[in-house]
Amino acid sequence: MNKIITLLITLLLISGCSPKINEHFEQNRYVKNFNVHLVNDSLQLYFKSPSDITYTRERKALKKVIRNVGFKLKDSVLVYGKTLDPPYEYFVTVSRNGQQEYPENLVVFDTLINNKTIQFVGNPLAENSKRTLEIDLNTIFKSLEVGESYRKEISTIMDIVQKHKNSNKFYAILNEIHEFPVYDKQEEWTKLQMALTFSSFLGKNEFYDTYLNQLESRFKPNDTISKKIIENSKTGNDVIETIIKEAEKHKIVMINENHYYSNHRLLVSDVLVKLKEIGYKYLALEALGIKQDSLLNLKNAYPTLESGFYTSEQNYSNLIRKAKELGYEFIAYENTDHTKNREIGQAENLYNKTFKIDPESKVLVLAGIDHILEKPTSRGKEWMATIFKNTYNIDPLTISQTHLNSYRNLIKSTYGIISSNFFNNERLSSVDYLVLNNNQTNVIQNLFTSFNYKNNREDNVQVALFYGNEIKNKYDYHKKVPYFTTILKSGKKQELPIDENQKTHLYTFDENGKLIDEQIITTNSNR
Template sequence: MFAMFGVTGCSSVSPYFSQNVYTDAMYGYVLNDSLQFVHKTFGDVEFETDRRKVIRSVPKNIRPVDNILAYGTTGQSPIYRYYILLDSKKEWKDRPINVYVKDSVTDGHRITFLFVVRDSVPDSDMGFIVQNVGYGKDFRESFVSLEESLNDCFRFSNKYLACLDKIDAYPEGSERDRFFKLQMQLTFSSFMGTNTRYKELIKEYEHFAVDSLKRKKISESNNAGVSWQEEIMAVAKDEKLVMFNENHFYPNHRTAVTELLPGLYDIGFRYLALEALEYDENDDINHRDGLKIEDGFYTREPRFIELIRKAKSLGMTLVSYDNPEADGNRERIQAENIYNKTFLDDPEGRTIVLAGISHIFETEDRKGKKWMASYFKEKYGIDPVTISQTAFNNYHEDVEGAVLFDSASLGPEYSGIGAYVRYPWSTNIFRAGSIDLRRLNLPFID
């Protein structure tokens, strides 16, 4: 049963407070087995576990507050904090304008959500938080995240249409839910080759604003007869390490790298390091024919399969390097694994890397985060050529083929390190601190 406490001059926490268990994944959860209670919230909400700090956190103008079961604060905009009260006796006829109260009664128990905000809380946020409460014998099954519900699909399933149907049926609780759901829809639809559903989803995803001046410059650009393959070969011919990035649900990015592999092999590149490969210390994939579904998740996509087949047919060594089970800084560990599997035993070797969007950034991002390419350069003294394919996706309809253009013509924000370029579907060639920053745009591949 839920405990009931009388209102006194001081705020109080529920005696069940210490039995809460907090989990942090795509979403945050508060679970309490004794109460058979679960609450699902946004992933940036941090819950306080010290009861004294919880009591001290209650604003003076709303004290006392009784029976606080949980107290959390958001870590990003919109900024607010909220309390979950169980069987509170307090009435909220008069309250400050920055305090919102949402009450519900279920199975005879009063559950109160008390929001304290700086400015305002979007109705969608409050609705999502208030609705995501479960209790009773099946409480643990009440709110399973989309990510958790797709565990079987992520592991070893090739039933992509069934997985897509499962995603489609998942109820959307908020804008964040909708965006993650869209990414999963794009991922699994991309696994099924060229299809109408994927194209429709891409249009929905690419709803971000475009810059008319940049669009005009891109449309007017030409590569003066130099192919994008030749441009990259010219940059890579004297380098030991070339890093490409990709958006995981844009198969075109793999197609571009596949087309480049023969030329890169001819100029001496022998290793292909793939973030998407399931981490294997011995990289058994190099010692057998064919691929297994266990070799990775994104590697099940047809164009990724073609990339791997092309590399193996050329005689390249495949390298897995992203080990999610390793303790420590993921970016640093990625750099170490690539180095240990390539340059450590083959100092004169030459390596190609295909990584997720941000991992090839050579400088810290705006939040001060350092990425894999930066660690590589800092620790091993090897300055990678970093080629981003994740810029200017929204302009792919403005060109008929690959287009090279000088980034300086796009404005000063593009004249420095490419780590801050976040637009989808093109390729940028850049070096940290380089003045001559070149970018090329790859066309939409039907």
């Protein structure tokens, strides 16, 4: 009898100490697109998290995690997620108990809904990751929906982008984004980014101006930075001359862009000729898709919608066309190995495709915002340029168009440039030079004439122009990138840029993407 009692006590103790996993754990659905959306229909619960968080989905694995965690979880665990950059983990617990207290080093958010206490318990796994954990977990917690109105089906702005990834009907995409409902600040931010991106694809237009004003209205200038820019910037012809002079001292030039400021591509276009004259051979583009460099390097090649996402914007595609004409060799260097740190992968690809096979080569790079930073951040993050410089002992000339972008109106010329030596700021001093870009021109090579076109419809339309040598048949425009496209308002007339040396194909689309006009234009069309 005593043995039976002892056995029962032992079993109770083991049961009491064993990991507590919520009975609804297996009903979790993890939907990953540009976030991870967690849906539990049995609890009528939804929330979303950053896409780099990995979730434990097996009960056995979760038991092991709970046993080894450095604190006691007081309620049953519904969700466990972990990320490595920066390192932290978090648990979601659900119970009918009241709010549970946890050690101060943890980050906790909780709520009481329908007599259920739901707690998000975050554990920083490194000393410098707590602040990021607080921000991320707060955002995750704020996305929580519980009850009959919870989000059952997951659809996001990025689903629209994915659906239209190989479309040149940018006005229709922009309208679809504009009409899409959003539910929280993160979704509002994503919507604004995509609206900015697709409106920028359409050249000068009031939609882009409106979205840009919405973005920049929150900016408050720093008086010290403003004073240094006004007193120390070079402008006019000195900008390009400074870049070329400095480029002569380096084997690689890295210029960055903000993807929804399409005029940033114009600076790169403006330095192509002079860089070629001093020996620059390769043009490495972060935006090129996998193996698209090989296709562009073929004879008579030109950009298509499959070349990349951002390369479908007219300034970007015209940059590629100009570089092709000048004889540059294209390099796609984006990291496609999902098991590897993105910055390391980019640096390796860039080196392996250029200096490893051609040690004396010179390379021009167009990268996204912070990838060209040459110094680690205060949190220890190393960007592509930092890794490239330290790994291969090649010092890049780094030129940022993004870090002083909001101050660009302080100068009255097309470009301004200032050395980073004037700044003590961590980010501003992590590049060699900073450019202020006010270039709003739409310079298209070899276009010497224009064609008057009027929108006689009662609604606005997208007008798109394609080079004749890039259109092989009547329907081929579906795959191609227009060299010029814009929104033409109802009743308005515009002079369209036409290449006098070849035919131009004109297509007009309404706000739903329906083709409403097509013409083949020659230099005699206006006569």
